[in-house]
Amino acid sequence: MTMLEVEDLEVYYDTERGAVKAVDGVSFRIEEGENVGVVGESGCGKSTLAKAIIGILPKNGYINGGSIYFDGEDLTDLPEKRRRELRWDEISMIAQSAMNALDPVYTIREQILEAIEAHHPKMGRTESQERIDEMFDLVGLDRERQTDYPHQFSGGMRQRAMIAMALVLEPSLILADEPTTALDVIMQDQILKRINGIQQEVNSSMMVITHDVAVVAETCDRVVVMYAGEIAEEGPSEAIFQRPYHPYTIGLKSAFPNIQRSNQDLVSIGGHPPDLHDPPTGCRFAERCPLATRQCVEEDPPEVETGDLRSYCHHVDDVDSQLRPVADSAETWHDETGEGVADD
Numbered sequence: 028m029t030m031l032e033v034e035d036l037e038v039y040y041d042t043e044r045g046a047v048k049a050v051d052g053v054s055f056r057i058e059e060g061e062n063v064g065v066v067g068e069s070g071c072g073k074s075t076l077a078k079a080i081i082g083i084l085p086k087n088g089y090i091n092g093g094s095i096y097f098d099g100e101d102l103t104d105l106p107e108k109r110r111r112e113l114r115w116d117e118i119s120m121i122a123q124s125a126m127n128a129l130d131p132v133y134t135i136r137e138q139i140l141e142a143i144e145a146h147h148p149k150m151g152r153t154e155s156q157e158r159i160d161e162m163f164d165l166v167g168l169d170r171e172r173q174t175d176y177p178h179q180f181s182g183g184m185r186q187r188a189m190i191a192m193a194l195v196l197e198p199s200l201i202l203a204d205e206p207t208t209a210l211d212v213i214m215q216d217q218i219l220k221r222i223n224g225i226q227q228e229v230n231s232s233m234m235v236i237t238h239d240v241a242v243v244a245e246t247c248d249r250v251v252v253m254y255a256g257e258i259a260e261e262g263p264s265e266a267i268f269q270r271p272y273h274p275y276t277i278g279l280k281s282a283f284p285n286i287q288r289s290n291q292d293l294v295s296i297g298g299h300p301p302d303l304h305d306p307p308t309g310c311r312f313a314e315r316c317p318l319a320t321r322q323c324v325e326e327d328p329p330e331v332e333t334g335d336l337r338s339y340c341h342h343v344d345d346v347d348s349q350l351r352p353v354a355d356s357a358e359t360w361h362d363e364t365g366e367g368v369a370d371d
């Protein structure tokens with residue numbers, strides 16, 4: 028069963044320089060119990076997508092078009108009261124910065140209790156307390172520390188408290204925005220495994236936003252690769268990591284360590300993503316793409332299916348012969364000739 032269906036979603040921000048098209052025509056689905064990773068460079072619209080889904084866009088942010096169906100209801104069209112009912116209970120979010128998400132004037136216990144009572148007013152104190160104790164155990168926090176205030180916790184502990192709060196109501200959909208960045212590597216691994224464990228227990232779906240490809244490889248069934256507000260490629264994790272077909276995904280892969288490649292050999296993609304006030308026509312990645320031709324600059328890329336992969340690129344057929352053999356070389360991603368886009 029489909030849990031979330033995002034269709035042609037546009038999320039913009041009003042600014043003095045005009046609208047920032049942070050999410051610009053994004054469509055994807057998350058099935059029940061499925062983990063979907065959203066990856067891409069900073070600023071490509073990952074957090075905006077999550078905020079639009081859970082309904083916490085800042086004042087200057089708005090949904091310009093498209094739909095977000097969650098369990099049959101279009102979230103873009105709900106009164107705020109219904110949205111609040113769904114938030115935490117049905118859709119919860121583990122935010123990037125736990126300090127901002129937790130209220131400094133209440134103890135951790137009071138905050139979690141408030142979330143439970145708001146959504147399950149009939150649940151007794153004993154049961155609520157049991158749930159909080161259970162969650163503290165699951166995320167590896169000492170039960171005695173429930174009456175601490177957020178500032179008495181370390182960054183890692185706050186992150187765990189945030190995770191406990193996001194999971195306590197056993198939501199159907201968990202949006203995890205950089206869920207483990209505040210934690211060290213060993214903790215990251217433990218926490219991710221815990222989140223996955225809880226998630227499997229309650230059969231919830233999860234959308235994990237990160238720029239750490241390793242996190243996604245370990246925890247996600249499917250991956251959505253975003254570039255400059257759009258989807259560049261989407262498919263099963265294995266295909267995305269073993270044999271992607273979008274040049275951007277191939278570049279991203281070369282930029283992250285894996286078993287074969289040591290940290291020293293990492294290759295970054297030269298250049299910068301375009302300004303989202305005025306995104307270019309055609310393929311938004313063209314300016315940085317080793318395979319780019321005039322067609323890429325002039326025409327929107329087609330959707331190309333290769334097995335279960337969906338790639339938006341004019342040159343999917345050239346990837347195996349022209350890009351894959353040289354993808355690990357720094358020269359491929361840095362145009363030193365100044366020639367830019369080829370003439371086809």
Ligand SMILES: Nc1ncnc2c1ncn2[C@@H]1O[C@H](COP(=O)(O)OP(=O)(O)OP(=O)(O)O)[C@@H](O)[C@H]1O
Binds near residue numbers: 040238
């Ligand atoms: N409140 C805002 N007002 C104006 N522009 C914004 C606002 N929030 C985000 N943006 C812009 O929207 C675009 C997408 O930002 P977003 O935070 O969604 O990206 P991201 O991929 O989550 O990045 P990061 O990985 O750094 O969190 C960026 O160009 C960003 O500058």
